[in-house]
Amino acid sequence: MNEYDSARLAAILEFNGVFPAFAPEKADIILVNTCSVRAKAEESAIARIWDLKKLKIGNKGLKIGVLGCMAKNRGESLLKDLPFLDFILPPDEYQKLPEILFHNPAPQTPFAKLSNKYSAFIAIQSGCNMRCAYCIVPYVRGREQYREPASILEEIEVATAAGVSEIVLLGQTVNGYRYKGLSFPALLKQVANIEQVERIRFISPHPIHYTSELLDILMNEQKIAPHVHLPVQSGSNSVLKKMKRQYTREAYLNIVQSLRSFNPLYGITTDIICGYPGESEQEFEETLSLLQEARFDGAFMFAYSPREGTPSASEKELITEQEKKNRLQRVIDLQHSITLERAKLMLGRQEIILLEKLSRRNSSEWVGKTGNFKKVIIPAQPDFREGMYVDCVIEGIRGHTLKGSPIKKQM
Numbered sequence: 509m510n511e512y513d514s515a516r517l518a519a520i521l522e523f524n525g526v527f528p529a530f531a532p533e534k535a536d537i538i539l540v541n542t543c544s545v546r547a548k549a550e551e552s553a554i555a556r557i558w559d560l561k562k563l564k565i566g567n568k569g570l571k572i573g574v575l576g577c578m579a580k581n582r583g584e585s586l587l588k589d590l591p592f593l594d595f596i597l598p599p600d601e602y603q604k605l606p607e608i609l610f611h612n613p614a615p616q617t618p619f620a621k622l623s624n625k626y627s628a629f630i631a632i633q634s635g636c637n638m639r640c641a642y643c644i645v646p647y648v649r650g651r652e653q654y655r656e657p658a659s660i661l662e663e664i665e666v667a668t669a670a671g672v673s674e675i676v677l678l679g680q681t682v683n684g685y686r687y688k689g690l691s692f693p694a695l696l697k698q699v700a701n702i703e704q705v706e707r708i709r710f711i712s713p714h715p716i717h718y719t720s721e722l723l724d725i726l727m728n729e730q731k732i733a734p735h736v737h738l739p740v741q742s743g744s745n746s747v748l749k750k751m752k753r754q755y756t757r758e759a760y761l762n763i764v765q766s767l768r769s770f771n772p773l774y775g776i777t778t779d780i781i782c783g784y785p786g787e788s789e790q791e792f793e794e795t796l797s798l799l800q801e802a803r804f805d806g807a808f809m810f811a812y813s814p815r816e817g818t819p820s821a822s823e824k825e826l827i828t829e830q831e832k833k834n835r836l837q838r839v840i841d842l843q844h845s846i847t848l849e850r851a852k853l854m855l856g857r858q859e860i861i862l863l864e865k866l867s868r869r870n871s872s873e874w875v876g877k878t879g880n881f882k883k884v885i886i887p888a889q890p891d892f893r894e895g896m897y898v899d900c901v902i903e904g905i906r907g908h909t910l911k912g913s914p915i916k917k918q919m
């Protein structure tokens with residue numbers, strides 16, 4: 509979502525005649541788009557912002573603004589703590605940027621600037637109504653708001669006209685989207701009907717919005733990539749209840765089972781929090797057993813850290829930092845072995861890879877993704893270009909990355 513917001517901000521700036529500088533030292537405007545989801549993200553942003561202060565010595569006209577969730581979360585106190593800042597702007601006020609910078613109230617906000625030639629993030633929903641006990645997002649992003657379908661489809665048409673073929677629909681609880689009777693599955697259908705769209709992804713869905721209507725379209729619409737990032741957070745029903753996640757372990761596993769019985773290679777990735785306040789050893793082991801059952805293709809795994817202002821931050825933490833770290837390591841070790849096992853299932857398969865970029869490590873290789881979101885490296889061919897779909901055979905694994913070989917087309 510932050511990447512998309514940055515692309516929107518870049519579009520607003522370009523619309524007003526401002527273009528990217530090649531280095532911070534050359535810039536007249538520096539905007540720092542921040543994340544508040546973890547305390548560490550805020551600390552890193554603050555350290556980075558302090559680093560920028562020295563640039564004001566050489567450029568008296570330099571304007572530095574802090575945007576994003578930290579601007580909302582810390583508000584005016586940021587201006588007191590970082591007095592050299594020129595302004596702060598929370599996510600729901602980005603349309604004010606031209607007025608702040610150029611005293612020019614913009615009549616319209618342009619679509620986000622494309623960050624590459626093959627894939628576009630398209631925000632369809634912002635905010636979150638869920639109020640998970642550990643999460644700051646509803647406080648900084650507000651209640652759910654859904655974008656008009658006509659505007660979504662228009663932005664997709666603009667992106668595809670520029671050559672994009674993969675569309676990633678974005679929202680904090682993206683599959684909860686609704687607009688005047690139009691459901692998320694119905695919107696997916698409309699996006700799939702756009703001829704130039706070849707692959708559709710969406711992040712981040714919430715398990716409670718996996719309706720039979722959604723499962724039905726996921727299984728029947730060929731353009732929807734067989735991958736989902738579906739945060740589970742814990743495998744213990746009692747911890748899920750404390751987290752206010754609003755689903756059970758069984759309901760979550762039912763979704764996994766539906767997707768994998770339709771396609772055993774359906775890519776499923778997740779988020780896990782270890783050491784939630786009060787999590788017992790047995791509750792933690794239920795998370796390990798959920799990993800064993802769900803066989804995730806990958807996971808973002810974290811030790812719990814409290815976010816001030818959330819309900820769980822006021823709960824007494826009985827688990828030591830060391831124990832949290834130990835649990836995190838146990839989850840990581842188990843998940844890594846499962847990720848590798850899932851990657852091995854791809855060996856020998858014929859897959860269509862969307863080429864993303866030349867490998868940074870080796871310029872004779874390209875990096876791309878399968879439909880089920882596996883990273884593949886593939887030897888470069890003279891006709892390869894960003895955004896091209898290439899047939900290949902998966903022949904090996906390097907770390908957790910697959911190695912592919914292009915299939916020569918018969919003449």
Ligand code: SF4
Binds near residue numbers: 638639640643646714
């Ligand atoms: S659904 Fe996601 S964004 Fe919303 S409160 Fe829960 S964790 Fe935060």
